[in-house]
Amino acid sequence: MIILGSTGSIGVNALHIAQEFGIQIEMLSAGSNITLLSQQIKQFQPRIVVIKDSTHIPALQSQHKNVEYFDSGESGLLRALEHTHSPLALNAIVGFAGLKPTLKILEMGKTLALANKESLVIGGQWVDVSRIIPVDSEHFSLYYLQHNQPFRELILTASGGALRDTPIEYLHSQNAKEALKHPNWAMGKKITIDSATMMNKIFEVLEAFWLFKTSHIHAFIERNSIVHALVGFYDGSFTAHIAKNDMRLPIAYAMLGKKALQTPCNQAKELFKPINLCSLNAFKFEEIDIQRYPLWSLKDTLLKKPSLGVVVNAANEVAVEKFLNHQICFGEIESYIQRAIQHFPDGALTFDEIEYLDSEVRTFLSYSS
Incomplete structure (x- = not known):
């Protein structure tokens, strides 16, 4: 491979x-x-x-x-x-x-x-x-659950990121050192910051939109990162994918396909070891608070106009890089993205515009910051 x-x-x-x-x-x-x-x-x-x-x-x-x-x-x-x-x-x-x-x-x-x-x-x-x-653990879970059955809605889960318990009045001034202390996952720096702002979940919503051809996508905070996604069906029932917070599981399925289901446990004991359900804390799903995660307010906008994805991605890359380089504080990440959306409200309407628009957004933010 x-x-x-x-x-x-x-x-x-x-x-x-x-x-x-x-x-x-x-x-x-x-x-x-x-x-x-x-x-x-x-x-x-x-x-x-x-x-x-x-x-x-x-x-x-x-x-x-x-x-x-x-x-x-x-x-x-x-x-x-x-x-x-x-x-x-x-x-x-x-x-x-x-x-x-x-x-x-x-x-x-x-x-x-x-x-x-x-x-x-x-x-x-x-x-x-x-x-x-x-x-992605969430999309792997949706892929695992829905089996091409008709579904009513898809639900992603989020950990809430490193600053999920920081008092709101102190959020704006947080620095990179604090925002990189993810409570559940060991990830790269950018995705860890995206987790703290909830931009990572915005991106995952757009991924799910294209992968599963639906706009009926929601998300909740599940602090354990054990419930990775849920599928809601028309009879009012839900199925949930409960698994370790270990990226090797979705990677293994991507690489092995159905062989992952058939692999004897003694071949990869650590990877396929079952969760001890009795040891888990009770699951609790929390609404994503717009005051704490103002970027979450972009969800419906992007589902209605997914062409804005290139604008949001470029602006976020610029803002996160500046944040990691201690040039801006945590609360300024959102302002960079909002300014870009206001200046480029149509997004990329053709494939040929993607690279050009990405460059334009980066240039605009470098002069307007």
Whole structure:
């Protein structure tokens, strides 16, 4: 298989599963963590390797003579994919950069295990979702539950993020150190901040909109991160997916398919060990408070006008980067996104506008901040 974004948390977990189940890795791509990538190359012996910065290629070539093909950058990644034969690719690239690889993988007829939210947030209407297996824990849970049955509504759950109990009067001035202390998950910095603002859940709503073809999507806070999603049916009943807060479970299903159901427990005892239900705290679902999470108010706007996804994503990337670099405080993230929506109210109406509009939003915010 192919793993794009191999040094991030999703990529690392995917390689753990590949090792556990003897899955051969044909291609790896990574960003700036060359030390970890080099270790991965040594262990998994990929045929093709792509990195962000070409200056690291000579050193990697000298260390790893077994690699047949090295390339770099966005164009290099797309070129490298053309040399692959694997039927399955995991896209765990972070941000806008994941869109073109998603389209390329699907164009080549491969099955795509998708962990790159932005592919659907930005370009959902142009992405063929029929060959996508969702890797997000919430969308995996919905995929697991609904089995193509008619449903009334989909419900996502959120942990509430690192600042869920911070008094509202102190939220605006919080810094990155505090916002990165996620109570339940070990994730990358950007997605941890998106969890604290609830932007991550906004993105997941748009993902669900494209994946499951419905606008009847809601979300609640479930602090344990044990109930990952629910499906509501027309008879008034609900089904819930209860599982460990471990991303290896959806990754395993994406990589193994039905084999994950048939795998003997002794082959991956830790991964498939059942939850002790008696040890769990009572489940409690809480409404998402707009005062605490003002970005949640964008949900209905984006469901009515999903073309705004590219605007919201670009503005959020700019704001989160500034926040992590201590240039703005937590409360200013929302203002960046609202300014962008007001200035670009139509979003991307054609596929050709996506890249241009993404650049325009970033430029606008750099001058207006």
